[in-house]
Each structure stands twice: as structure tokens, then as C-alpha cells.
Amino acid sequence: MVNLDWRVESRAGVSLVTLVVENPTPTPRRVRVANRLDGPIRPPRREGVPEAGWDDGGFEGVVAAGATRALGYACPAPPAEPPAELVWTERAGETERAGKTEDRDGGPVASEATPEGVVRALGTARPPADAVPASLPEPRSASAIPDAVASWLTAVEERAADDDGDGDELTADDSAALDAVAHRIEALRSRESEPSPADSGRSP
Amino acid sequence: MILAVAGGKGGVGKSTVALNLGAELDAVVVDADLAMADLAAGRGPDLHDVLAGRAAPLEAVREDGPVALLPCGRTLAGARAADARRLVETVEAVAEAYGRVVVDSPAGMAADAGMPLLAADAAVLVAAPREYALADAIRTRELARELDAGLAAVALNRTAGACRITSASRTESTDSVREALGAPVVAIPDDDRVRRAQRQGWPVSVLAPDSTPADRFRELAREVDDVRQFRES
Missing domain, CATH: 2.60.40 (Immunoglobulin-like)
Structure with missing residues (x-):
């Protein structure tokens, strides 16, 4: 047996x-x-x-x-x-x-x-990992931006794109608001990038 | 019926033969060249998606062109994510729905080149009139035999040869290919219309239905059909 x-x-x-x-x-x-x-x-x-x-x-x-x-x-x-x-x-x-696992006649035999x-x-013909370009970071989805901010940004974008002189182009108020927002974001980001263990897992 | 268009060597015109043969046989052409797709793809799921399990085979078939096509993605990341083993069931699913399938195989002798031959009932080899291309065709024929895809015909593609030869040596080379591969040989003449049509993703019969190359592709299709009828009888 x-x-x-x-x-x-x-x-x-x-x-x-x-x-x-x-x-x-x-x-x-x-x-x-x-x-x-x-x-x-x-x-x-x-x-x-x-x-x-x-x-x-x-x-x-x-x-x-x-x-x-x-x-x-x-x-x-x-x-x-x-x-x-x-x-x-x-x-x-x-x-x-x-x-039997070895090839017959040394040829590529299934x-x-x-x-x-x-x-x-x-043998597999998959391209090696090194040959594949590193994937680009995923574009951040719109949903990551709070709704109020997103709708304000969209409105400003529309005004910025509108240059036909009918009165609804980008205003001085818009420019000032953009500067102020950029400034605050910059300040927040610099605070976040300071080494603090509590912040390490958070994304900007 | 599933027909694999194979040839070992790259650049001998497998995709051209696959597309034209697909048109003559009224078949779906599957572009199985996973890492170097050749046939034009549009939007929508492609073979990479199917082989990665993200789409069903029939979802990826495009019927809007002159030849129904299951295109392949063009990214290396997609090629890496694709499981070549799924090609067999994919091609069989398309054959079940559409009847005839022509699979455009990748170059080389690795598993992705073996898979179309495993799925196929018969194979058409594409050879360029150059010695080293013939050697690759012979190796591919051996592999096709092992995997039970009988050799239906050989397309001797002079379009890819790009060398001017006399008519005497032309006859001689056709004969030597027939002798070496033991199958009917159909020579595809060097003709710019074939290349022009291919760039548009068309078979040459759309651009020049009465041209010699269109005739030759019809002849090639008849050879394949003969093998099919023989097998079915």
C-alpha cells in the first residue's frame, strides 16, 4: 500500500x-x-x-x-x-x-x-513594479472641502472667468477676501507642520 | 470559433492581420497585447479592466467601429494589475456571445503570449520575410501545437518587411516559409493603404476594397474558414 x-x-x-x-x-x-x-x-x-x-x-x-x-x-x-x-x-x-514539473526537451512546455x-x-509577463511610474497622488475630492467654502470658491472662480465687462467680474472685495483666506490657510498649515505627535496622523 | 493571431516577434504586423482578418470573418477582435496595446481604444472599460475583475467581458466590446473590438488599456499599471489567466474565460465569453473572435497576441513567449493560444481553436501565424522573424514563428508554432491551437495559415507580411526584393526572391521566400511552417502561406503585399487604414483603426477593405491587400486578407480568411469547416465536419 x-x-x-x-x-x-x-x-x-x-x-x-x-x-x-x-x-x-x-x-x-x-x-x-x-x-x-x-x-x-x-x-x-x-x-x-x-x-x-x-x-x-x-x-x-x-x-x-x-x-x-x-x-x-x-x-x-x-x-x-x-x-x-x-x-x-x-x-x-x-x-x-x-x-512532472520539468520541461520536456528543455522547451517551454505547458x-x-x-x-x-x-x-x-x-512565466508571467507582468511588467515589473519598477517599470510602472509611481502613481500620482489622488486629486483631492471636492467633498474634502466644506460646502460653504466650496460654493464661495466656485462663485469667485465664475467671476474670475467672466471678463466681458457686464459688471459681474472679480471685484476688489473678492481679491481682498482671497488674500485673507490664503493668509489664514498659510498660517494654519505652518502651525500644522510644526513637530507635534498629536498632529502626525492628520492630513493638511 | 476563436482564432489567435500570433507570431513571436514584435513588429511583424500581428495587429494589422488581426484587424483585417476580424473584418473578413465578421469577428470581434480582442487586443490581448497587455503591455503594448496597438489597436485604438476609446473611452470605457478595456481588457485591463476585464482581467482585473473590474468589468465584464461583454461590457468592454465596442461595436461602433468598422470592426467590433475589445480594446486593451495602455498603461503599465493596468498591465501589472491584469491577471492574464483570466484571458481564456474572457475570450470564451465573447465567443459565446458573438460567435467568432480573433485574438491579437502579444510578442514573446511568456504566459501572456501562451494564453491566446490556449484559448484558441486555431492560430494564424504572422511572419515577416526575414530569417529571424521566421525562427520566432517556428517557435510560436511549436507552442501553438502544445496548446492545441492548430496552425490554420501563415500571413507573410511584406508590409512590415520594408525591404525591396525582386519577384524571383519573393516567390522563393514564400516557398521557404511554406516549407518551414507547413501551412498555407498568404503573402500580404507592401502597400501604404494598409498602413494608412490601420492608423485609422480600419481594415484596408474599408479604404480600398478592390486592392490586392484586401484580396489577400479575404484569401487568408478563406484558409481559416476551410480549417474551421474541416474541424466541424
């Missing part, structure tokens, strides 16, 4: 589980190995995609006749014994190959025709 040999060690709060599945029988067998630790499985990945056979609960795959298969995963949970178990085994179908298999075999 199929045997499961396990070892578990703990590092920095993460359990590292090493498994060897041995199939001494003369036929290839499909096996299901389940995680018994109290945490999610962190399966081995290739190109950011979990290796074939891994899912949330464990691993499923074929062990060739008279062969062994090494498996390993991490789990952010305290170690327990045993860390994993064989849930079931069955005789593998004729067409099922024992899992070992399985799924989107995940293609990513594993060919």
Missing part, C-alpha cells in the same frame, strides 16, 4: 512540512494528501502560481509504480503530529502521468493545458 513519511519543523511561527509518498505497488496510484495543521496551506509555487495538484485542502496527484514522490508545504500554524495524512489512494488511470499551467511553464 502507499506510505506517507512526514517530518515537520517550525521556524518563526511557520510549520514546514516535508512529505515523502511511497508507492511500492506495481501500478501507478493517485493519492490525496490532506493538511492536518490548524492553518492555511502555503503550497510551493512556480511563477507565482501554485504547483499542479495543490489546493486549499492539500495535494492530489499520481505516484508512479514503485516510485516515491517528495512534497512540501508551509503552514502558519503550530506543528502537530502527524502534520498531514493520506486521505485516499486509488489506481491511476492509464493516461495519467506521474507529476505540462497541462490550463491558464495556471501556461503561467507555470512560460
Whole structure:
């Protein structure tokens, strides 16, 4: 029958589980190995995609006749014994190959025709983070400005844009008000930028 | 039916072939060149949004141009956020709604180039009449085979060649491409009208319906249709 040999060690709060599945029988067998630790499985990945056979609960795959298969995963949970178990085994179908991860003939071969298999075999082509221009700060939404201030500013903007001489352009009062507001904002901002721990989390 | 237009090498005219073939086949053209989109996009959701889960595939299809198009965004940030694995289900959803889809593949041999071939029933390879472009086409054909997208035809794009050659060597190169790739070869002649139409986002058949290039794209579409009928029978 199929045997499961396990070892578990703990590092920095993460359990590292090493498994060897041995199939001494003369036929290839499909096996299901389940995680018994109290945490999610962190399966081995290739190109950011979990290796074939891994899912949330464990691993499923074929062990060739008279062969062994090494498996390993991490789990952010305290170690327990045993860390994993064989849930079931069955005789593998004729067409099922024992899992192979290396490329045939050294070429870029998708070992399985799924989107995940293609990513594993060919590698992701996402542009690297360094190539992406740093995102500009989000334009501050209008709602961040109090309504009264926003409507006054809009009115002044309309008057400033209106230069057809029909009497509703920007007035001297407007200019004085803008100066006064700018002055007060400047004063507030300079007070805010003084080092004060209470202010550190606040946005200007 | 889903058809991938692929070619390994960049700059051989995949987008031109995809757009013109899409027009002849009355298909939706999906611009799957995630990092270097080529086909004109307007406003609205694009393929980046679909692959990032922000829009449904059919929302992003534009039907206002001469060819229905699912355009791709042009930002690197969008390309980074897009999950290429979703391309297969996206293209299949468009095929289910519209029938025929032509996928314009990116250059290279990474997963984003493999995904259209995985989704496709058949592939059209685009090669430029230059040796290194042919080598890339051969590698792409191997990948297409692995992913079960049979080679329907080869478009030998002289528009991208930009080199003047004699008619004798032209015949010779068409023959050598046929021999190397083992598929019907349709040569697209070097013609400025193709480039001009492409800049407008049009197939050449809109600008010059009776031109030789328009004829050749029709021929290419017939080759593809033959493969489809063969597969369906």
C-alpha cells in the first residue's frame, strides 16, 4: 500500500512540512494528501502560481509504480503530529502521468493545458513594479472641502472667468477676501507642520 | 470559433492581420497585447479592466467601429494589475456571445503570449520575410501545437518587411516559409493603404476594397474558414 513519511519543523511561527509518498505497488496510484495543521496551506509555487495538484485542502496527484514522490508545504500554524495524512489512494488511470514539473526537451512546455499551467511553464509577463511610474497622488475630492467654502470658491472662480465687462467680474472685495483666506490657510498649515505627535496622523 | 493571431516577434504586423482578418470573418477582435496595446481604444472599460475583475467581458466590446473590438488599456499599471489567466474565460465569453473572435497576441513567449493560444481553436501565424522573424514563428508554432491551437495559415507580411526584393526572391521566400511552417502561406503585399487604414483603426477593405491587400486578407480568411469547416465536419 502507499506510505506517507512526514517530518515537520517550525521556524518563526511557520510549520514546514516535508512529505515523502511511497508507492511500492506495481501500478501507478493517485493519492490525496490532506493538511492536518490548524492553518492555511502555503503550497510551493512556480511563477507565482501554485504547483499542479495543490489546493486549499492539500495535494492530489499520481505516484508512479514503485516510485516515491517528495512534497512540501508551509503552514502558519503550530506543528502537530502527524502534520498531514493520506486521505485516499486509488489506481491511476492509464493516461495519467506521474507529476512532472520539468520541461520536456528543455522547451517551454505547458505540462497541462490550463491558464495556471501556461503561467507555470512560460512565466508571467507582468511588467515589473519598477517599470510602472509611481502613481500620482489622488486629486483631492471636492467633498474634502466644506460646502460653504466650496460654493464661495466656485462663485469667485465664475467671476474670475467672466471678463466681458457686464459688471459681474472679480471685484476688489473678492481679491481682498482671497488674500485673507490664503493668509489664514498659510498660517494654519505652518502651525500644522510644526513637530507635534498629536498632529502626525492628520492630513493638511 | 476563436482564432489567435500570433507570431513571436514584435513588429511583424500581428495587429494589422488581426484587424483585417476580424473584418473578413465578421469577428470581434480582442487586443490581448497587455503591455503594448496597438489597436485604438476609446473611452470605457478595456481588457485591463476585464482581467482585473473590474468589468465584464461583454461590457468592454465596442461595436461602433468598422470592426467590433475589445480594446486593451495602455498603461503599465493596468498591465501589472491584469491577471492574464483570466484571458481564456474572457475570450470564451465573447465567443459565446458573438460567435467568432480573433485574438491579437502579444510578442514573446511568456504566459501572456501562451494564453491566446490556449484559448484558441486555431492560430494564424504572422511572419515577416526575414530569417529571424521566421525562427520566432517556428517557435510560436511549436507552442501553438502544445496548446492545441492548430496552425490554420501563415500571413507573410511584406508590409512590415520594408525591404525591396525582386519577384524571383519573393516567390522563393514564400516557398521557404511554406516549407518551414507547413501551412498555407498568404503573402500580404507592401502597400501604404494598409498602413494608412490601420492608423485609422480600419481594415484596408474599408479604404480600398478592390486592392490586392484586401484580396489577400479575404484569401487568408478563406484558409481559416476551410480549417474551421474541416474541424466541424
